[in-house]
Amino acid sequence: AQNEPRILAELREYVGHGVSMGHWRELIRKSVSSWKNNSTKEIPLAKAISNLRIEQTAVGFGKAVEQLIRTRNDFAHHRGPTAESEIEKDTVRVGELLEECLKFTSFLCNHPIRIVKAIDVLPSGAIKMICLKAVGDHPVLRQEELCLSKGFPKGQLILDTGESNWLSLYPFLTQDICPSCGTMEIYHLDKWRYEKDRMQVRSFE
Numbered sequence: 001a002q003n004e005p006r007i008l009a010e011l012r013e014y015v016g017h018g019v020s021m022g023h024w025r026e027l028i029r030k031s032v033s034s035w036k037n038n039s040t041k042e043i044p045l046a047k048a049i050s051n052l053r054i055e056q057t058a059v060g061f062g063k064a065v066e067q068l069i070r071t072r073n074d075f076a077h078h079r080g081p082t083a084e085s086e087i088e089k090d091t092v093r094v095g096e097l098l099e100e101c102l103k104f105t106s107f108l109c110n111h112p113i114r115i116v117k118a119i120d121v122l123p124s125g126a127i128k129m130i131c132l133k134a135v136g137d138h139p140v141l142r143q144e145e146l147c148l149s150k151g152f153p154k155g156q157l158i159l160d161t162g163e164s165n166w167l168s169l170y171p172f173l174t175q176d177i178c179p180s181c182g183t184m185e186i187y188h189l190d191k192w193r194y195e196k197d198r199m200q201v202r203s204f205e
Contacts, residue, residue: 015192044162061104127151
């Protein structure tokens with residue numbers, strides 16, 4: 001779409017210095033707006049994200065996100081509660097907001113992430129991939145076999161956005177072996193020096 005190059009440019013600029021919650025919300029809003037002009041709007045996951053109406057800050061999901069952003073900004077600028085009783089009360093409030101956001105985004109359970117472990121080409125030309133399904137908190141993930149029209153590099157995290165529209169999550173989500181505990185961990189992109197091709201990641205652990 002016409003807006004996509006500009007959105008990607010803004011993403012690179014944000015990630016180069018660290019992306020705030022407000023930045024992510026703005027990128028989602030602009031992405032949803034650009035989807036209206038192309039076939040992306042018909043993809044099930046795109047539809048579900050659009051229906052969150054993140055731009056409507058007075059009601060629903062948008063309101064919960066707005067309150068979380070304000071709370072996070074208040075904390076960062078030392079404007080939050082200081083008394084112990086106020087901190088406890090605010091902790092409960094933030095917990096309720098997070099639970100509300102989880103309910104709004106429960107559709108993500110229908111689009112689990114897979115980790116590509118092996119890839120092969122069948123005689124028919126289809127791509128067979130052995131993947132791990134990133135679901136639950138058990139360290140051993142369930143193995144699955146997928147047959148797709150196109151493949152993805154070994155080690156990448158991929159997402160089924162609906163109706164067999166597969167998407168690579170690289171470089172935003174990656175996996176590696178933790179050097180201290182020796183188990184696999186998933187990392188999210190923290191900073192990306194695009195011009196120097198250098199990325200800084202952080203573990204969700």
